[in-house]
Amino acid sequence: MDLKTILFLLSDLVLIVSGYLYGWKFLRKRNYLLGLEWWIVGFSASNLFVFGLTGTKLCYNVSMFLDAFSRAFGFPVIAVVGTMVITHRYRPSALTDIVIFVLSFAGAGVLMYVDAVQAAKPWFYLLMFAVFAVYLVYLAVRLLRVGERRNAMNLLVILATSLTIAVMDDFYRLPGDDADKTLFFTIAMAVWAYSICGYYYAYCALERAETPPPLSRKR
Helix, strand or coil: CCHHHHHHHHHHHHHHHHHHHHHHHHHHCCCHHHHHHHHHHHHHHHHHHHHHHHCCHHHHHHHHHHHHHHHHHHHHHHHHHHHHHHHCCCCCCHHHHHHHHHHHHHHHHHHHHCHHHCCCHHHHHHHHHHHHHHHHHHHHHHHHHCCCHHHHHHHHHHHHHHHHHHHHHHHCCCCCCCCCCHHHHHHHHHHHHHHHHHHHHHHHHHHHHHCCCCCCCCC
16 A cells, blocks of 8 residues: 555545544534534545545445535525524524535536536536535624634634635646546645634634623522
8 A cells, every 4th residue: 555545534634533523512412503513524534544445436436425515505505594593593494404414415416417507517516615615604604703812713714625626626627636536635634623623613703702691590
């Protein structure tokens, strides 16, 4: 096993742990949209890890389908709606959660397997990331207003690095990278792991700031 593959697997492993760990943390907060989306990222990374070890094409295809799901709907739709529980006091019903996931999976299927949309797919991904980017800026402003400067700056770093990865994924090939984009995915998975970790702590910081303190008891 060469150094490039070892670094790929290590980066993937970090993403797997981050996805499952912080997904579980969100589920413990009863935020099922964010928790399950983070687990989907972890499951996608798990399939890519198996592909990196064995070359199993099915695992690669599963990972790419879930990647399309997260890029097109997981972050710009599911993560945004899931975060609205602290920004807008909106907690969707279980039925709404199910409908959002079903429609998102259907949309990912169209993006992956309908030939008519393939030419426009990279631009659609970029448009949906722009939607998510606007929300990240909004969250950063909210955090600054409550004195959480470090978490606000961290979200802006997440925005900048994730935008770079989003553009590279469809519009730029790294020099010397192979057909499976091993070098790109090594960098991208490290960025995604950092993003889902940083997003969780920004969420917690805003949650603390937006939760009213308990009323003191009169003696």
